[in-house]
Each structure stands twice: as structure tokens, then as C-alpha cells.
Amino acid sequence: MDKAAVINAAVIPGDGETLLPVAAVYIRGDRIEGVEARRLSRAEREELARHRRVIDGEGLVALPGLINHHAHGAVPGPLFPSAEPPPSEAQARENLDRHLAQGVTTIVNVCGFCLPEEAARVSDHPVRVLLATAHLPRAVEAADAVGGRGLSAAHRAATADEMLARGAVALGEIGAGHTLGGGGQDYLYIPQAIRAATGRTVKPEQARALKLAALGRRLDPAAFDRAATARVLEDIGLADVLDPEQARDLVAASVLPPVRAALAAFDDAAEVARRHGTAVIFHNSAPSAARILAVARRLGKSPARIVAAHSNHDTFSVEDSVETARKLRELGVWVDLATFSLSERSRERMGNFLEYFDALAASGSANLISTDYNGGYWDGIPLAIDRMVRQGWASLPQAAAMATANVAGVLGLTDRGRLLPGLLADLTLLRADDLSRVAHVLVGGRVAFCDDAPGHHGS
Ligand SMILES: [Zn+2]
Numbered sequence: 001m002d003k004a005a006v007i008n009a010a011v012i013p014g015d016g017e018t019l020l021p022v023a024a025v026y027i028r029g030d031r032i033e034g035v036e037a038r039r040l041s042r043a044e045r046e047e048l049a050r051h052r053r054v055i056d057g058e059g060l061v062a063l064p065g066l067i068n069h070h071a072h073g074a075v076p077g078p079l080f081p082s083a084e085p086p087p088s089e090a091q092a093r094e095n096l097d098r099h100l101a102q103g104v105t106t107i108v109n110v111c112g113f114c115l116p117e118e119a120a121r122v123s124d125h126p127v128r129v130l131l132a133t134a135h136l137p138r139a140v141e142a143a144d145a146v147g148g149r150g151l152s153a154a155h156r157a158a159t160a161d162e163m164l165a166r167g168a169v170a171l172g173e174i175g176a177g178h179t180l181g182g183g184g185q186d187y188l189y190i191p192q193a194i195r196a197a198t199g200r201t202v203k204p205e206q207a208r209a210l211k212l213a214a215l216g217r218r219l220d221p222a223a224f225d226r227a228a229t230a231r232v233l234e235d236i237g238l239a240d241v242l243d244p245e246q247a248r249d250l251v252a253a254s255v256l257p258p259v260r261a262a263l264a265a266f267d268d269a270a271e272v273a274r275r276h277g278t279a280v281i282f283h284n285s286a287p288s289a290a291r292i293l294a295v296a297r298r299l300g301k302s303p304a305r306i307v308a309a310h311s312n313h314d315t316f317s318v319e320d321s322v323e324t325a326r327k328l329r330e331l332g333v334w335v336d337l338a339t340f341s342l343s344e345r346s347r348e349r350m351g352n353f354l355e356y357f358d359a360l361a362a363s364g365s366a367n368l369i370s371t372d373y374n375g376g377y378w379d380g381i382p383l384a385i386d387r388m389v390r391q392g393w394a395s396l397p398q399a400a401a402m403a404t405a406n407v408a409g410v411l412g413l414t415d416r417g418r419l420l421p422g423l424l425a426d427l428t429l430l431r432a433d434d435l436s437r438v439a440h441v442l443v444g445g446r447v448a449f450c451d452d453a454p455g456h457h458g459s
Helices: 042-049 089-101 116-120 137-146 153-157 160-165 183-198 204-215 226-235 244-255 259-276 289-299 318-330 344-350 354-363 381-390 396-401 405-411
Strands: 003-011 020-028 031-036 053-056 060-064 066-071 104-109 128-133 170-174 279-283 305-309 334-338 368-370 427-431 434-443 446-450
Touching (some): 003 427, 042 053, 060 434, 066 170, 066 334, 066 381, 089 446, 128 160, 160 259, 170 305, 183 204, 183 244, 204 244, 259 289, 289 305, 318 354, 381 396, 381 434
Parallel strands (some): 003 053, 128 170, 279 305
16 A cells, blocks of 8 residues: 655644644555654654655645635536536646646536536546536526527436436535626626627726626616716727617626526525535625525525635625625525635736725635636635735634635535545645745645745655
């Protein structure tokens, strides 16, 4: 049986409290054998290396492998809850490579309509790929209202009950920026509609500004602000080709058709989750928050576990995002903090919403972290952990648990998320001097990623 050990690292076992300043993690086959809280001498290391692969963890922090419970495009199946055409297998693998380099050992693809056969096509990738299901009639109806081009007969025939029986770990994502007037509309559908009508190209944050002026935060045509719409048209260089009413109608025609069905699917998904006692991942945003609160009150103490995704969503005002998260936590909902705007690149490409991340992180109401897709510019979970620890919003064990043990708990995964004997030997090793940097990733005791940058060691 192949044996390994990570030695002389700081170790986070995953209980949300403990940090072992220096310890060794012993591995047998693909499982954790044990954790020993002491420093090994050079002689002991040499002795160990005679019958184990040894990874020197000096200057590193060993966490349980990161579980990214909200990702898109990691499986060659219908993309997003709007069911755009699937990414190629090569593209899905490339996305998995990026997640691996960001320290992820388990990913949950929440596009919603992918099938196990499609996930199987990338199952040889080191990252463990799990599926969530949104195979619900009204979720399909919402997808058809905006896209739906990625749905085959097999996708349409599948049911959420069947998918849960075939291993899906949650319902989700229920709702999406594409079907509920969020990022997917800002970076995809509204720009497409404007280009079709005017030949002009707009950036995501320009589309967002026009959307908010035309429909308000809760997608209400009655919230149309003519003066603000005129100003935005001026600012983004469209005033010569669109008047405010034309802009309102164009935005409404892109955003509104899927909304009723998308929200109705929240109730359908809640019923399936209650019946199966499983997790359900809801798209949390200004247009959908009231529906999630209603579902949470209705489900009360049922065995279903409700996740309010990306609760730092930019359709809220910053204050609303924090207040809504507080109310959701009070109702026992799991509150997800998405890694939006944590890098210069994602801020440049998708707009700067860092204040949303900071406000929710500082509030203490979030208990999960994930990446979502962010128009393809998603930032890694280690950036979130690093920022929360640097800012003092969480201890390292607490921040780590939000992407390890807490996630395993809400998804009912009993074989990962902590460094305990018998659990999967999935580890993410971060640099102690820069927690945003991933040094090593082990999946099933095997080194699946190694950051060859100088200054880190451990072979
Ligand atoms: Zn979403």
C-alpha cells in the first residue's frame, strides 16, 4: 500500500477552531492515516522517507482539500441554468485545471442540467467532480425563455428525483443571473440584445447600469427611471441610437421572460429537497431573496439544507445584501460568500464589487465560500481565505471551514472536508506567508498540483 506524509507544516484539521502550529499528516493509499502534532527532525524525516513519499511542509499550511460547491463549466454538458450549448471536453478540462491550481480537490458543477454520463467524460481529471440537479419542469421553462439551446431530449426527460438517486449531491443552481436578471444578463444577454439592435458593444457593468435604471433592483418595470436611463445611455454612448423607452423595452425583453418560471422553480426545488432531505442551492439576489426567505420559513425544521448562493450579489445594495444574509442565517439558511472582485483582473473585466465581499465577510453572516463563474473570471477560494484572515474577519480555521468542513456538512459528504483518519487524503497546502498562494494539492494522497515558483519547497 503506497504511503506518504506531509511533515512540519501548520495543519488545519477542519473543525473550524484548531490550528496545529507544526504537525505531520500521514497518508495510506488514498486515505488519511493520522495527524501527529509535532516537528520531525531531519533524522526522523530520512527514516520516514525510506518507506513513504515525504512532502516537506516547512512554511506551508495544510488544509483539508477545498470543496468548491458552486462552479459552472466544469462538465461538458448544458452550460449554466440557462442551458447554453455545452463547453467542449477540452474547455471543461481547462476549467478543472484552473480550479485545481486554485486548490480545489472537489467541485460541484451547478449548471443544473448536466447528466452523469457527461460528468463521467472528465472523471479521470484529478479534481473530483460532483453534480447538482435542476431537472425541474419550470427550471427548463426558464432556460427555454432565454437560451435552452444546450438541452437535448435526454436533458429534458431527466428528473431531479432520478438525478438525486443517481448521485447528484444537491439541487441547483435554482435560478441564475441568466434567468433572474443578474450577471449572466449583464455579461451575456443584454449586450447581445444591444448589439443586435444597435451594432454597438457594451461592457457588463454598462449593461448592469442600464438594467438597474430601467427595471430597478427587483426587476420591476414600474421602477423605470427615465432620467437615470437617459443619463446611462449618455454615459455609455448609446444616446444617439436608443431613447430611454427603447432601452427599457430592450432590457425588459431580455430580462423578464424567464423570471416567473425561474422563481416558481424555487418552490418546486424546495419540495424535492424537503422530500429527499437534501441540500438545495438557490441563486440569491435582490429579485429572488424574498422567495428564499419564504421557502426557508416554510421548510422550517425540515431535513432540507438551504444554501443562499453568492449572498454578496451586486443586484442588492451593499446594506441589503448584509441585512438579507442576517435574516437568512436566523432562519438556519447556509449563507455563501462568492469570491467576486478579489483580483485586479476580475475587477477590470466584470466590474468592481469588492465592497460587497468585504461587507458580508465582515458581518460574520456567511458560513460558506465558493467561486461561481463570474463570466469566466472567477477568483480562487484562497484569495478569500487570505483576505478574511488578513482583515481579521475570521481566524484561519474558521475561514478554512467555510470551504471544507461546512461544505461537506451541508452536502452530506462524510468522506472529506476534514483531516481525520479514514477520510479521503485530499489536502490543499497554502503558503503560510501568503495564504492566497497554493503550493501543493494532493488528491487521494497523490500530488495533483505543485506550484513550481521559487521560494516554495517540498517535493
Ligand atoms: Zn447564481
